[in-house]
Amino acid sequence: MEVHNVEMVMSAVQPSQYPTDGLPEIALVGRSNVGKSSLTNTLINRKAFARTSSQPGKTQTLNFYKVENQVFFVDVPGYGYAKVSKSAREKFQVMIGEYLEKRQALRGVVQLVDARHAPSREDIEMYHWLTSEEMGGLPVLVVATKADKIARGRWNKAEREIKKTLQFSDQVSDFEMFSSETKYGKEIVWEWIEARMLDGTDFSVDDDTPETSN
Numbered sequence: 001m002e003v004h005n006v007e008m009v010m011s012a013v014q015p016s017q018y019p020t021d022g023l024p025e026i027a028l029v030g031r032s033n034v035g036k037s038s039l040t041n042t043l044i045n046r047k048a049f050a051r052t053s054s055q056p057g058k059t060q061t062l063n064f065y066k067v068e069n070q071v072f073f074v075d076v077p078g079y080g081y082a083k084v085s086k087s088a089r090e091k092f093q094v095m096i097g098e099y100l101e102k103r104q105a106l107r108g109v110v111q112l113v114d115a116r117h118a119p120s121r122e123d124i125e126m127y128h129w130l131t132s133e134e135m136g137g138l139p140v141l142v143v144a145t146k147a148d149k150i151a152r153g154r155w156n157k158a159e160r161e162i163k164k165t166l167q168f169s170d171q172v173s174d175f176e177m178f179s180s181e182t183k184y185g186k187e188i189v190w191e192w193i194e195a196r197m198l199d200g201t202d203f204s205v206d207d208d209t210p211e212t213s214n
């Protein structure tokens with residue numbers, strides 16, 4: 001997609017604050033500092049539209065970015081940030097669960113992992129939750145980012161290792177190497193997102209407040 005127009009529409013911590021435009025939504029999840037905001041900026045051709053930081057845990061709300069008036073990217077707070085208090089972490093979990101399980105407009109999730117390392121326990125838990133029966137077949141794209149930090153000759157090995165650790169299933173998910181630094185993978189990630197946007201399936205597992213449909 002050629003992107004010309006992006007608005008940071010809103011931050012939400014609860015369903016009453018979600019947008020009501022009826023546009024499809026794609027969520028971005030992953031550990032703090034893995035590169036969610038950077039991936040957003042890469043996809044929308046902006047240097048620093050979504051705040052990036054070397055300081056993990058900066059994003060603490062669901063941030064909805066409206067792209068070309070066609071889709072929302074939803075930047076979800078990074079999990080696994082040790083310095084966030086336990087009660088704050090529990091609040092995040094409720095907020096994230098509420099959104100990922102119940103949001104009717106959600107068409108797919110991009111889960112970011114670090115291409116350099118085996119996925120963490122939290123990455124594995126997140127992947128298994130996203131691809132579990134209870135998510136009702138919600139499409140998941142695993143993106144291994146910061147690929148520029150490993151030599152090209154080691155990409156296949158990295159991919160194999162990540163898939164093995166996640167117990168990755170081709171049936172319920174896709175995989176792509178990515179770099180916000182070199183823009184590698186940008187087109188493929190966009191194609192995946194556009195395919196999800198065209199698919200009108202409602203994957204929510206529970207009723208939420210009625211949404212305006214289009």
Ligand SMILES: Nc1nc2c(ncn2[C@@H]2O[C@H](COP(=O)(O)OP(=O)(O)OP(=O)(O)O)[C@@H](O)[C@H]2O)c(=O)[nH]1
Nearest residue numbers: 032033034035036037038052053057058078146180
């Ligand atoms: N080399 C390289 N650095 C990256 C890449 N993606 C992100 N980074 C760097 O990693 C750091 C964290 O990136 P962010 O995009 O802020 O990460 P985030 O997942 O949004 O972090 P939180 O908002 O804290 O959850 C920044 O210093 C980025 O410049 C990449 O593909 N390659």
Ligand SMILES: [Mg+2]
Nearest residue numbers: 036037051059
């Ligand atoms: Mg961020």
